[in-house]
Amino acid sequence: MRVLASAPAKIILFGEHSVVYGKPAIAAAINLRTYVRAEFNDSGRIKIEAHDIKTPGLIVSFSENEIYFESDYGKAAEVLSYVRQAIELVQEEADKNGRGITVSITSQIPVGAGLGSSAAVAVATIGAVSKLLGLELTNEEIGKLGHRVELLVQGASSGIDPTVSAIGGIIHYEKGKFEHLPFMELPIVVGYTGSSGSTKELVAMVRRTYEEMPEIVEPILTSMGKVVEKARETLLSELEEGQKLARLGRLMNINHGLLDALGVSTKKLSELVYAARTAGALGAKITGAGGGGCMYALAPERQSEVATAITIAGGTPMITEISREGLRIEEVLP
Ligand SMILES: Nc1ncnc2c1ncn2[C@@H]1O[C@H](COP(=O)(O)OP(=O)(O)O)[C@@H](O)[C@H]1O
Ligand SMILES: C[C@@](O)(CCOP(=O)(O)O)CC(=O)O
Ligand SMILES: [Mg+2]
Structure with missing residues (x-):
């Protein structure tokens, strides 16, 4: 099977x-x-x-008639x-x-x-x-x-x-x-810095900062939670589409600033975020653990301009769609 x-x-x-x-x-x-x-x-x-x-990378060393694998x-x-x-x-x-x-x-x-x-x-x-x-x-x-x-x-x-x-x-x-x-189609552009970050290490890094300065980090985390609740309220609201996206964009920018305060942004991520905003995105922020990796921008009717700006800033843009489907069994053969 x-x-x-x-x-x-x-x-x-x-x-x-x-x-x-x-x-x-x-x-x-x-x-x-x-x-x-x-x-x-x-x-x-x-x-x-x-x-x-x-x-x-694979590392090998040679002597006269032996190969040593050092990887x-x-x-x-x-x-x-x-x-x-x-x-x-x-x-x-x-x-x-x-x-x-x-x-x-x-x-x-x-x-x-x-x-x-x-x-x-x-x-x-x-x-x-x-x-x-x-x-x-x-x-x-x-x-x-x-x-x-x-x-x-x-x-x-x-x-x-x-x-x-x-x-x-x-x-x-x-x-x-x-x-x-x-479900809604969100006009997003993902920008990939080309470098990577390990979630395990970034989560541990934030934990160390939290333990060292809980009185500073706790309010940042609480603000992030409030940003999320405001975003949920906005997504569920009766606001007209344009107003909804504008509000979400502002919340993304706040969320990015808070992530930067936690120390998980990088120069390249911030450059892509600012390039996207300058090209007309309503908002832009990191997605995921940071330390490299991707940002995303919300850019109704400006997706291709934002994609170009991300390229010029040295990133790789990806115009992706939201997927309704999660895990899928594609094929079962006997
Ligand atoms: N195609 C794959 N095959 C095997 N392992 C994978 C694959 N994709 C991701 N992984 C595992 O996930 C890790 C990356 O996870 P993580 O640090 O959480 O970053 P992210 O989830 O943002 O990509 C890789 O180091 C590897 O262990
Ligand atoms: C940083 C975190 O909030 C998201 C990590 O996402 P990713 O592995 O970077 O795609 C960690 C988590 O939610 O477990
Ligand atoms: Mg992960």
């Missing part, structure tokens, strides 16, 4: 980082996907084929820990870990770019392997298992990314609970 599953990337519209501290956040699935194929093999082992992951294979193996944990959790749930399984991954999502590649790979793996092992899980349950994977690998995770990747659409999320917000 062979199963092919896919799960989408996301952008965090409002509230990354503060969501880890129990504040609300809003995220949307977008139409870039990670595909995971799972099938049984006869080796009795788990085999992972990750086709899009760059491993640290850090520990690091390379660590990169696959989301996939490994996802497979192990499903095996536990299914109470089956006898048979060999081959998991093969291809992905459209840039890695470490704030677009939730870790959650998408975990959710798609859980989706494919659970189906292979005959477990009947809902997408919501798969999102919860994805959260456990992120907690195991990262040490901390709010769970918003695996939730939105599993169920799709636009969600308001707080402490493990979510609500779908009305």
Whole structure:
């Protein structure tokens, strides 16, 4: 039997980082996907084929007739820990870990770019392997298992990314609970700096600042939570479309400033944010953990101008759409 599953990337519209501290956040699935194929093999082992992951450079040294491999294979193996944990959790749930399984991954999502590649790979793996092992899980349950994977690998995770990747659409999320917000096409442009940041490290960095200066960081996190509530209110309001987007844009700019105050922006991210605003975006901010990765801009009728401005500022623009669908089983072959 062979199963092919896919799960989408996301952008965090409002509230990354503060969501880890129990504040609300809003995220949307977008139409870039990670595909995971799972099938049984006869080796009795788990085999992972990750086709899009760059491993640290290969280092070899030679003497007269010997080759010595000096690469850090520990690091390379660590990169696959989301996939490994996802497979192990499903095996536990299914109470089956006898048979060999081959998991093969291809992905459209840039890695470490704030677009939730870790959650998408975990959710798609859980989706494919659970189906292979005959477990009947809902997408919501798969999102919860994805959260456990992120907690195991990262040490901390709010769970918003695996939730939105599993169920799709636009969600308001707080402490493990979510609500779908009305679906709307948001005129967004994502700008990729080309560099990456590790969520695990950035979340730990914010935690250290919090512990060192709680009296300063707590009010920042509280303000972020308030920005999110205002954004939710705006999205649900009867305001005319233009006014709604203008208000959301202003809230994005405030949210970006607060993220910058937490220290998760970079020079390049800020340059892309300002380039987008100058080109007419109503708002622009980081999406995801920061430290590199992506920003996004809200740019009704200005998407192509903003995309050009992002290119000129040295980034890669991506005009993406919100995805209604979360985890999808693409194909089951006997
Ligand atoms: N296609 C993939 N195959 C295997 N692992 C992946 C893939 N995409 C992402 N990952 C895992 O997710 C990690 C990146 O997650 P993270 O630091 O949370 O950034 P983000 O979720 O913003 O991309 C990678 O280092 C790798 O461990
Ligand atoms: C920083 C955070 O709020 C979002 C991280 O998203 P990403 O892994 O950078 O795509 C962490 C979390 O919510 O668990
Ligand atoms: Mg992640």
